[in-house]
Amino acid sequence: MKSLKALIDKQVPAHSLSQEFYLDEAVYRHDLDKIFMVEWLYVCHRSQVAEAGDCYAYDIADESVMVVRDEDLQLHAFANVCRHRGSRICTAGQSSHKRLVCPYHAWTYGLNGELLSARQMGDKFDKCKFGLKVLQLQEFCGFIFISFAANPSSFDLLKKGLHASLKVFDLANTKVACHEVHSTHANWKLVLENFNECYHCGPAHKEFSASHSLMLDKEKQRVFDELISKRAPAAGISAEPVGFSLVDERAQTHAPYYYDRYALFKGYQTGSEDGRPVAPLLGEVEAYDGGASNVALGNLTYLLIYADHVVLYRFTPRSVKLTDAELIWFVRSDADLDKDVDIERMTWLWNVTTIADKDIIERNQKGVQSRFYQPGPYSPMETYTVDFIKWYLHKLSK
Numbered sequence: 001m002k003s004l005k006a007l008i009d010k011q012v013p014a015h016s017l018s019q020e021f022y023l024d025e026a027v028y029r030h031d032l033d034k035i036f037m038v039e040w041l042y043v044c045h046r047s048q049v050a051e052a053g054d055c056y057a058y059d060i061a062d063e064s065v066m067v068v069r070d071e072d073l074q075l076h077a078f079a080n081v082c083r084h085r086g087s088r089i090c091t092a093g094q095s096s097h098k099r100l101v102c103p104y105h106a107w108t109y110g111l112n113g114e115l116l117s118a119r120q121m122g123d124k125f126d127k128c129k130f131g132l133k134v135l136q137l138q139e140f141c142g143f144i145f146i147s148f149a150a151n152p153s154s155f156d157l158l159k160k161g162l163h164a165s166l167k168v169f170d171l172a173n174t175k176v177a178c179h180e181v182h183s184t185h186a187n188w189k190l191v192l193e194n195f196n197e198c199y200h201c202g203p204a205h206k207e208f209s210a211s212h213s214l215m216l217d218k219e220k221q222r223v224f225d226e227l228i229s230k231r232a233p234a235a236g237i238s239a240e241p242v243g244f245s246l247v248d249e250r251a252q253t254h255a256p257y258y259y260d261r262y263a264l265f266k267g268y269q270t271g272s273e274d275g276r277p278v279a280p281l282l283g284e285v286e287a288y289d290g291g292a293s294n295v296a297l298g299n300l301t302y303l304l305i306y307a308d309h310v311v312l313y314r315f316t317p318r319s320v321k322l323t324d325a326e327l328i329w330f331v332r333s334d335a336d337l338d339k340d341v342d343i344e345r346m347t348w349l350w351n352v353t354t355i356a357d358k359d360i361i362e363r364n365q366k367g368v369q370s371r372f373y374q375p376g377p378y379s380p381m382e383t384y385t386v387d388f389i390k391w392y393l394h395k396l397s398k
């Protein structure tokens with residue numbers, strides 16, 4: 001590989017990246033170091049670590065984090081690495097513990113990360129020096145984020161900026177209704193590039209395009225968005241867009257964010273196949289406004305909020321050519337999942353849409369591997385993707 005700087009310098013503005021960015025192991029290592037080991041990463045929702053002793057472990061690249069609630073109900077994030085000889089302590093996903101016991105030689109940690117006991121280590125062994133390594137943690141609307149960096153970008157602007165728009169949905173008092181992982185054989189940037197544009201929605205997503213106005217060109221979408229600017233406030237929902245672009249200089253020092261509400265087509269109350277409700281209204285929402293909010297929580301985690309449920313999207317690179325696209329559906333915490341929520345109808349749209357995305361992204365990966373691939377120009381409907389690439393190259397060049 002040429003030097004990273006030379007590679008970054010040769011990228012053509014507003015064009016897709018050159019082939020090395022999607023195939024090269026060395027670039028991928030830089031991606032992990034400069035993006036995923038630095039940015040805020042979504043781990044779990046507070047409802048998944050509600051009780052003392054609850055733990056949620058999330059694996060990414062060579063790292064793993066444990067989010068743990070202690071006896072005083074404080075949340076902690078620890079590197080999932082035993083201080084004896086480095087074994088992983090908890091397995092990925094949800095678990096519950098009185099103590100965190102390493103499965104290898106049984107070093108035992110308290111829920112606050114202190115080493116409590118280590119068998120047969122001799123009289124001179126000082127337990128105090130071998131507590132679990134602490135990671136940075138932030139909670140916002142019940143969503144728990146961590147960073148592997150010692151000094152990650154500030155989360156404050158995001159918290160302040162999104163607080164008013166998200167309040168009505170009471171997202172802290174939701175719970176996971178369903179969870180799906182779509183492993184996609186493509187570089188993570190192709191997955192994010194695709195996620196950030198709706199130029200492909202018309203040709204690739206007939207189900208999505210039947211109900212969501214986002215696939216329209218700007219002018220037609222404006223007409224629909226004018227509808228939402230009347231209906232959403234009547235339902236108690238904000239229709240005011242907030243946030244800043246990824247190329248805004250604030251995005252270099254703060255977790256970027258945005259909130260925007262747009263209209264579903266007539267007759268659609270929520271993102272179900274027939275448009276009918278699938279769960280009780282969220283939080284303090286008073287009525288179905290026929291809209292959906294796009295929300296960015298940083299640049300790697302997104303929400304789509306309907307009046308009665310939320311879909312969270314998380315993207316986890318597994319190798320240079322493999323990415324997990326994860327969908328997590330949330331409903332209000334007092335909803336009865338058997339009686340009040342129609343999980344099949346709630347998950348239908350984003351499962352079919354993500355399966356279609358997996359197919360087009362995998363074709364994209366195959367194409368960029370060709371000797372005939374040449375970076376091509378983005379369309380005006382791909383401006384978020386253009387911003388994403390600019391942001392990415394900027395982060396990589398640091």
Ligand code: FES
Pocket residue numbers: 082083084085086087102103104105106107
């Ligand atoms: S590696 Fe954990 S106790 Fe030995």
Ligand SMILES: [Fe+2]
Pocket residue numbers: 194195200201204205353357
């Ligand atoms: Fe898509």
